[in-house]
Amino acid sequence: MTILPTIFMQGVSKRYGDTYVVRDVDLSVAPGECVAIVGHNGAGKSTLVKMALGLIAPTAGRIALLGEDPAGREAMAFRRRIGFLPENVAFSAAMTGREVLRFYARLKQVPLGVTDRLLERVGLAHAARRRVGTYSKGMRQRLGLAQALLGEPRVLFLDEPTTGLDIESRQMFYDVMAELRAAGATLLLSSHALSDIEQADRIAIMKAGRMVACGPLPELRRLADLPLRIRVHVVDGNAAREFTARPGVQWLDDLRFELTCADDGKIEAIRSVSLLQGVRDIEVMPPTLVDLCDELTREAAE
Numbered sequence: 001m002t003i004l005p006t007i008f009m010q011g012v013s014k015r016y017g018d019t020y021v022v023r024d025v026d027l028s029v030a031p032g033e034c035v036a037i038v039g040h041n042g043a044g045k046s047t048l049v050k051m052a053l054g055l056i057a058p059t060a061g062r063i064a065l066l067g068e069d070p071a072g073r074e075a076m077a078f079r080r081r082i083g084f085l086p087e088n089v090a091f092s093a094a095m096t097g098r099e100v101l102r103f104y105a106r107l108k109q110v111p112l113g114v115t116d117r118l119l120e121r122v123g124l125a126h127a128a129r130r131r132v133g134t135y136s137k138g139m140r141q142r143l144g145l146a147q148a149l150l151g152e153p154r155v156l157f158l159d160e161p162t163t164g165l166d167i168e169s170r171q172m173f174y175d176v177m178a179e180l181r182a183a184g185a186t187l188l189l190s191s192h193a194l195s196d197i198e199q200a201d202r203i204a205i206m207k208a209g210r211m212v213a214c215g216p217l218p219e220l221r222r223l224a225d226l227p228l229r230i231r232v233h234v235v236d237g238n239a240a241r242e243f244t245a246r247p248g249v250q251w252l253d254d255l256r257f258e259l260t261c262a263d264d265g266k267i268e269a270i271r272s273v274s275l276l277q278g279v280r281d282i283e284v285m286p287p288t289l290v291d292l293c294d295e296l297t298r299e300a301a302e
C-alpha cells in the first residue's frame with residue numbers, strides 16, 4: 001500500500017516582480033515525519049511554509065496538503081486538521097489565556113471542553129485565568145502551542161517554535177512534538193536552533209530560495225565532510241610547544257590550543273594529544289549547524 005505524503009511539493013516557485021524568493025523546490029513529508037527547514041534570514045523558509053498552508057499562492061509548481069490543494073479548500077473540516085504556530089505569536093493582552101484559547105476554539109469549531117485540557121498539557125493551567133498581558137514570553141509561546149493543537153491537527157507548521165524559551169519550556173515543546181509524531185501527525189518546522197533541528201528526521205537547507213540539501217543530520221554531516229575541532233586545555237603551555245608548532249594547530253590563549261582533523265582521524269588525534277604532558281581536558285567539537293549550512297550551500301553554488 002502506498003502511503004500518501006502529508007505535504008507534497010513539486011517544482012514550487014514564488015516570484016515577486018522579477019525576484020524569485022523560492023525556486024523550484026521539491027519536498028515530500030510522510031505522516032509521522034518531522035522536517036526542519038533551516039537557512040539564513042530571507043532564504044525563503046517562511047514563504048515556503050505559507051505556500052504549504054495555502055496562505056499565499058505559488059507562482060509555479062504543485063502543492064498538496066493532506067492530499068488536497070491547500071489554497072483551494074475553504075472547508076473548515078480541512079482547516080481543522082492543520083495547526084500553525086507563527087513566529088511572533090500575538091494575542092490580545094486584555095484576554096485571559098483561557099479566553100484566548102476558547103476564542104480560537106470557536107473559530108476552529110472545536111468543542112470548548114478541550115481547551116482546559118490543552119492548557120494543562122502546555123503547563124498553563126495555573127495561569128489560565130490570568131490576562132495574557134501578564135504572561136512571560138515563554139507562557140505566550142506555550143499558549144501559541146495550545147492554539148496550534150486545537151482540533152488534533154494531522155499536520156503542524158511551527159515557525160521558530162522555541163526562540164527565547166528556557167530549557168524546561170523547550171523540553172515541553174519537544175515532548176509534545178514527540179507525542180504528535182507517535183500519533184502519526186506530520187511536523188514541518190522552521191528554526192535556527194540546533195536543539196529544535198535535532199528533533200527532526202530530516203533537515204532541509206535553503207539558500208536564496210533553493211533547497212540545496214535535504215536529509216537526516218548525520219547524512220548531511222557526512223555529505224559536508226567538514227573537519228572537527230579538538231580543543232586541548234593544558235596546565236602549562238610550554239610543555240606542548242613542540243607539538244603545537246606543527247601546521248594546523250592554533251593557540252587560542254596561553255592555556256588552550258585547537259587542532260582540526262577529519263572525522264576518521266579523531267581517535268588518532270585524541271590519542272596523540274592525550275600523551276602530551278600537562279593536558280587537563282580535551283573537547284571534541286563537531287562542525288556547527290552554521291558551518292554545515294555554509295558548506296552545503298557553498299558546494300551547491302559551485
Ligand SMILES: Nc1ncnc2c1ncn2[C@@H]1O[C@H](COP(=O)(O)OP(=O)(O)OP(=O)(O)O)[C@@H](O)[C@H]1O
Pocket residue numbers: 016021039040041042043044045046047048
Ligand atoms: N510580499 C512580499 N513581497 C516582496 N518580497 C517578499 C514578500 N514576502 C517575502 N519577500 C521576500 O522574500 C524573501 C524570503 O522571505 P522569507 O520570509 O520567506 O525568508 P525566511 O527564510 O523565512 O527568513 P527569516 O529567517 O528572516 O524569517 C525575502 O527576501 C523577503 O524580503
